[in-house]
Amino acid sequence: MYSQALNAPALATDDSEAGQRFQARIEAEERIEPNDWMPEAYRRTLIRQISQHAHSEIVGMLPEGNWITRAPTLRRKAALLAKVQDEGGHGLYLYAAAETLGVSREELVEQLLTGRAKYSSIFNYPTLSWADIGAIGWLVDGAAIMNQIPLCRCSYGPYARAMIRICKEESFHQRQGFEIMTVLARGTDDQKAMAQDALNRWWWPSLMMFGPPDAQSQHSDASMRWKIKRFTNDSLRQKFVDATVPQGHYLGLGFPDPELRLNEATGHWEFGAIDWDEFRRVLAGDGPCNRERLTARQRAHEDGAWVREAALAYAAKGRNGRTRAAA
């Protein structure tokens, strides 16, 4: 029911009668479900956003997977393994949500493997030390949560439901990261330096996770009107900074931003300029690990080809066997 039975895509602009009725449903906070009428642009926007989100979860397993075999204790190893497994699950919930819009899993995977699809720029940075696992949980999952909580109220039902499930699982991710940071920050001088170095490298890329500034964001307006998005990139970024800076100070760590200061009047932490050239470079494929990430995904897919083939062949044989027995 969730991907085969979709209505043929209808063509209509937003000011058509159907388009107006659709927008009225959105305004009334009704959820849109897979077989409901929707403007083509809404469908396309969602497919793009949900599949990019899914790809990000899948590629996001790689930088952390890098440390599973080298986690310092069994407790840390079990937690990291569970977290990386969760991220794989998040990718699968999201692929399933995208498929309800009429795109196949095979197409989506191919878009990722051929480099046509984008995923979050943050996962193209390397994990150089164990402290990076702490910084990723604390900052990257923290930023993801900030982005994802409003998506639980997204107008598209399957996406909103996937996000509710994901958000429930995310909070342990951030906590295990912050726990790693806490232990390092209270440890030896070397450990503290490791934690500081990780914060220095992950801080700016984490701020970039919220996407380009509102003034330059091409997709924001329509997404807000359709209630896919509820808050702008800049407002979510500010919320993240306000929540995170005191946590860093609690750890006794400094932020790599000389302009960071609390504005007493507004209560907000003001921060320096983000290097959007770097963001665009990394997104366009020229980050430190883009090639490595894509190669790892391609290899995993190719290495698994015989398993998929064998499973399908076995299933086909089972079906034939049963037909024969029934005859």
Add this chain to the structure above:
Amino acid sequence: MAEPATPLWEVFIRARTGLAHRHVGSVHAADATLALQAARDVYTRRGEGLSIWVVPSDAITASDPTDKDMLFEPTASKIYRHPTFYEVPDEVDNM
């Protein structure tokens, strides 16, 4: 890269004894056994359930959203199907 499509299955989970199975999502798998395994890995990592059903997605027939009024509107006028439609004297409590 013409990858053959792996069938889609809808996953239903019984959270506790006494509750009905509830739709939680879908998985791709070559056959029912693998679908059950995938559903277990994807949807029950935190003790979400005691029992799983997997159903081939194309075996489900769904009502068409455009038939919503025809199918469900008629019940709106049949308020006499609800207990609140009937008057019970104040002196008679607990009915």
